[in-house]
Amino acid sequence: MEAPLPSLSLLLLLLAVGWGSRAATTWAPYLGGCELVQSTMDCTGRWLSSIPGNLQGDTEELLLDDNTIQVLTNASLLPYIQLCHLSLTRNRLQLIEPGAFLSSQGLQELSLADNLLFTNYSLTAAALSALQALRTLDLAGNRLTEDMVSLLLRNLSSLESLSVARNVIMRLDSSTFTNLTQLLELNLEKNYIFEIDRAFEGLQRLQRLNIAYNYLPCLVGFGLTQLRVLNVSNNIIEWFLALESDDPFELEVLDLSHNRLLFFPVLPRQNKLHSLLLQDNRMSFYQHLPNGTSLANVTVQFLIVDGNSTNITTVRLWDELCYSNLSSLRLLDMSQNQVWGLPEGFLAQMPSLTHLKLNQNCLEAFHLLEKDSLAMLAELDLSQNRLVELGAELGVGDILPNLQLFNVSANGLRALPPGLFTHTRKITTVDLSHNQIDLCPQPDVAGEVESPPCVDIRGVATLTHLSLAGCGLRGLDGRPFQGTPLAHLDLSDNCQALSHGLGWLQDLAPTLQVLSLRNTSLSSAAGDFSSLSSLLRLDLSGNSLTAFPASLDALELHSLDLRHNCLAALPAGVARAPLGRSLRELYLSRNPYNCCTLGWWDALQRVEGLRVPDGREVTCRHGPRVLSPGALPEPVRHSCRWHNADLALLYLVLALPTCLTLLVAFAVVFLMLKEKLLKMLKSRCGVSSPY
Secondary structure, eight states: OOOOHHHHHHHHHHHHTTTGGGGGGGGGGHTOOOOTTTTTEEEEEEESOOOOOSOTTTOEEOOSSSSSSOEEOTTEEEEEOTTEEEEEETTOOOEEEETTTTTOOOOOOEEOOSOOOOGGHHHHHHTTOOTTOEEEEEOSOOOOOHHHHHHHHHOOOSEEEEEEOOSSSOOEEEETTOOOOTTTTOOOSSOOOOOOETTTTTTTTTTTTEEOOOOOOOEEEEETTTEEEEEOOSSOOOOOEEEEEEEEEOOEEEEEEOOOOOOOOOOOBBBOEEEEESSSSOOOOBBBBBBBBBBBOOOOOEEEEETTTTEEEEEEEHHHHHHHHHHHEEEEEOOSSOOOOOTTTTGGGOOOOOOEOOSSSSSOOOEOOGOOTTTOEEEOOOOOOOOSEEEEOOOOSSSSTOOOEEEOSSOOOOOOOTGGGGTTOOOOEOOTTTSSBBBSSOOTTOOOSOOOOBBTTTOOOTOOOOETSSSOBBBBSSOTTTHHHHSSOOOOTTTTTTTSGGGGGGGGGGOOOOEEEETTTGGGOOOOOTTTTTTTEEEEESSOOSSSSSGGGGOOSSEEESSOOOOOOOOTTTSHHHHHHHOOOOOOOOOOOTTTOOEEEEEEHHTTTOOOGGGGGEEEEETTEEOOOOOOOOOHHHHHHHHHHHHHHHHHHHHHHHHHHHHHHHHHHHHHHHHHHEEEEEEEHHOOOOO
């Protein structure tokens, strides 16, 4: 046992000596597990506790994410004199020694996110001060306070992009970002910021600012004229007031969503705003209240304290809209607010508007007027309101000539303005679901002089997507889709829509590709799909099908949904039919299949390229038992074999022993009584013959 010890010691000594030599460089990809791609060395997730010193010295990018490094020593980066990008995210880094970057002063990008730099931040700050060429720095997730951040950034005047997200910053003032005169992008999201006091005044080149997910109660006196993108979503902001100035602002995107805004924001008078996001606030307009009260002449005064000076600003919030230049606005999202109605002339200020989202508000009426100048509008979403009236000023000119998507689902509409879609030359998608409407022409109602109101979509040559789910459609008949080349049609949740069959779908046969008939009380007898030769996706779930519709066999569907019906089996040859060869997706669960007629299931399992996403949920019944088709117990299989046998042959096999027994018994009796029977026959039937 003692002989191997000198050899082992010698081996360890050779390894120790060779660690610093050039020969060890060839071992690095094996020992450290790092991968070299051109000038990038990737050591991600290698459980390294220190930076390997035996990698190639001409490395420009070093990735050390997801390791266990705790200290970056003065000698850690000595071999990497050409290093430009260093990433140490998700380590256990607590300390960067002051001289760690002296040999890598050309470093331009440094990522230190998700570490523990708060423990020795003063020494780390001394180390960072040597990076005079640093352009990008990520300090997110290091439990840093505002004082720590101020010290860490004190000498980094070259920074262009900075992230201090996910820290514990609570307040920002003029000392926080001192000397960052080249900064273009700043990320402060997911901190605890509740106050900002002149923190951005020295950032003259700042273009993108993210303060989302903080605790800001208001933004008053906004004056960052050079800023292009401002994200202050997910705060508790109730007011947004820009400076009363005619200075041109570069602001293009303003995200105030998920706050507590009470009023429409007071924007810079001169701006380049193209996206205004106000989703999920408490905003409304108060010029006219729902009860008819007018507040047109009521003003609101703001007391603004700035150091030793105090200013009082008087604002008429519903008039302030006119003072802002919204001519470049393309996207306005005011969904999930408390808007009862829009001020007069509100939309007329936005001639470039292409997307307007007013869904999930309190609108009871909405009027499309020619003077609103919505010629560029491509998307209008009015869903989930209280609309009972939708008006349009038709006949004068085209109101929505470029409208492509129109959504009024989940309202109380009974009809749309007649001829509305004749003025929309580009309309492709209409969602009318969950409104109590009828399609024109609907069957005449006995006793009514005038036909009830209806929605006319006949002849809309550009319409390809239509949703009529949950509209209470009854007994569709006639040709409601004549001249409309629909490719997607949703008729789900209309329990009486198919009472007259599917004949009214014939006009859609050349174009219809996706059809949803979910929960429409469809029976096997009522479904004839043979004419819908272009159909690719069909949803028949939630109906009363007791047999597989034979008309589907000839179709070349890609997706078929048969869930939640009353099917006991599918046709045995479904896998060999054109349908079986074209199907790529098939839903089958929640049907009472018979465990003894699963030949179709086995055949489907062998179809190449067919996917059954709910295959694990498919069950079959055998008596009172509910089983999985792929794991039937042997007693059940044995019982099914008897059940599936040829009954005529079974009866013949059962009757044959009985017949043989009776035949043998008859022969035995006959032989035993043969002489007696003959004598008896002779005595009774015999007659003497004359000679």
